[in-house]
Amino acid sequence: MTLTNAQYRLAARPVGLPTDSDWQYTEEPVAEAGDGEFRVQVDYLSLDPAMRTWMNAGRSYIAPVEIGAVMRAAGIGTVIDSRHPDFAVGQTVSGVFGVQRYAISNGSDVSVVDTGLAPAPVHLGALGISGITAYFGLLDVGKPLPGQTVVVSAAAGSVGSIVGQIARIKGCRVIGIAGGADKCKVLVDELGFDAAIDYKAEDVRARLRTHAPDGVDVFFDNVGGPVLEAVLARLARGARVVLSGAVSQYNTTQSPRGPANYMQLLVQRASMIGFVVFDYAARYPEAVTELAGWLRDGSLLARDHIVPGGIAQFPDALLKLFTGENTGKLILAL
Numbered sequence: 001m002t003l004t005n006a007q008y009r010l011a012a013r014p015v016g017l018p019t020d021s022d023w024q025y026t027e028e029p030v031a032e033a034g035d036g037e038f039r040v041q042v043d044y045l046s047l048d049p050a051m052r053t054w055m056n057a058g059r060s061y062i063a064p065v066e067i068g069a070v071m072r073a074a075g076i077g078t079v080i081d082s083r084h085p086d087f088a089v090g091q092t093v094s095g096v097f098g099v100q101r102y103a104i105s106n107g108s109d110v111s112v113v114d115t116g117l118a119p120a121p122v123h124l125g126a127l128g129i130s131g132i133t134a135y136f137g138l139l140d141v142g143k144p145l146p147g148q149t150v151v152v153s154a155a156a157g158s159v160g161s162i163v164g165q166i167a168r169i170k171g172c173r174v175i176g177i178a179g180g181a182d183k184c185k186v187l188v189d190e191l192g193f194d195a196a197i198d199y200k201a202e203d204v205r206a207r208l209r210t211h212a213p214d215g216v217d218v219f220f221d222n223v224g225g226p227v228l229e230a231v232l233a234r235l236a237r238g239a240r241v242v243l244s245g246a247v248s249q250y251n252t253t254q255s256p257r258g259p260a261n262y263m264q265l266l267v268q269r270a271s272m273i274g275f276v277v278f279d280y281a282a283r284y285p286e287a288v289t290e291l292a293g294w295l296r297d298g299s300l301l302a303r304d305h306i307v308p309g310g311i312a313q314f315p316d317a318l319l320k321l322f323t324g325e326n327t328g329k330l331i332l333a334l
């Protein structure tokens with residue numbers, strides 16, 4: 001079967017927010033699958049803030065995307081033909097397929113998705129890397145105890161919304177920080193957070209004094225910048241700050257801003273720990289089993305924000321992560 005691929009390649013390393021000139025749209029024939037390979041039609045693309053960091057040159061936890069290469073992205077798709085013993089036509093699979101309509105795979109780092117457990121997009125969010133990041137980052141690194149106060153930033157986003165719900169399930173008091181009154185309402189009314197702070201309209205330090213009078217025991221930080229500084233000012237003795245990400249700094253054209261008040265870590269005998277979910281790869285099934293159980297019994301809600309319109313929407317859809325237009329897991333439907 002001759003197929004034509006549609007792809008977005010990295011054309012230039014962005015300065016600030018990615019623009020159209022940083023991308024090259026290409027079309028080309030899809031090669032046939034060789035021995036031990038299969039072809040996937042990509043149905044859903046995962047849009048992740050980290051994609052912005054992969055566009056930069058320099059040392060990181062993963063190699064940068066090369067100029068001219070298809071942009072790296074996780075996705076979920078359907079096997080359309082196969083010469084691989086472990087993958088059959090019609091199976092739903094998850095892997096890093098790139099920003100393209102079709103991918104060829106040898107099966108490495110590809111898993112078959114159980115759509116009986118949850119619809120395919122949920123396997124990119126609550127049962128995918130977001131949920132697994134929330135699970136290990138909070139429980140293994142943050143180590144909250146019942147009754148302790150947990151604060152999470154980008155709380156209405158994919159990772160943050162699950163962090164807050166797990167903390168609530170574990171008996172913690174949960175405060176979410178998010179941009180906008182609507183997101184804050186979702187956190188409290190739908191996801192069961194104890195309180196929410198709108199960092200765009202409210203004084204985060206003052207609101208934390210009200211909502212966390214005894215201090216913050218665990219801060220799961222997704223955004224960095226001024227929000228990180230505000231929460232450091234309110235740490236409890238022995239607090240753990242989990243550095244999951246710093247989305248407020250990913251598009252900065254200056255040196256990223258570090259917290260001026262980092263000495264609060266000393267004062268409060270607190271720790272700040274960097275965390276990369278890939279280090280937990282061998283334990284992913286443990287997280288997925290527990291997250292799926294919570295989804296089944298209704299204690300965990302999975303929110304997806306699916307952008308329709310196909311691959312042409314990719315450059316604009318990615319930007320929604322940085323303007324805060326998404327609530328829950330941002331996904332592009334191809």
Ligand SMILES: NC(=O)c1ccc[n+]([C@@H]2O[C@H](COP(=O)([O-])OP(=O)(O)OC[C@H]3O[C@@H](n4cnc5c(N)ncnc54)[C@H](OP(=O)(O)O)[C@@H]3O)[C@@H](O)[C@H]2O)c1
Pocket residue numbers: 047048049050129130133154155156157158159160177178179180183222223227243244245246247248249275276277278320321322323324325326327328329330
């Ligand atoms: N360490 C790991 O292994 C790992 C793995 C996966 C993800 N992550 C990190 O987890 C974080 C969340 O990722 P996600 O996929 O769940 O994305 P997300 O939270 O669904 O989307 C990003 C959110 O960031 C917020 N944001 C954007 N610019 C901001 C700014 N200048 N200041 C404050 N907030 C801002 C926006 O929400 P508002 O409307 O609230 O501003 C936006 O909705 C990212 O930092 C990502 O890199 C880490």
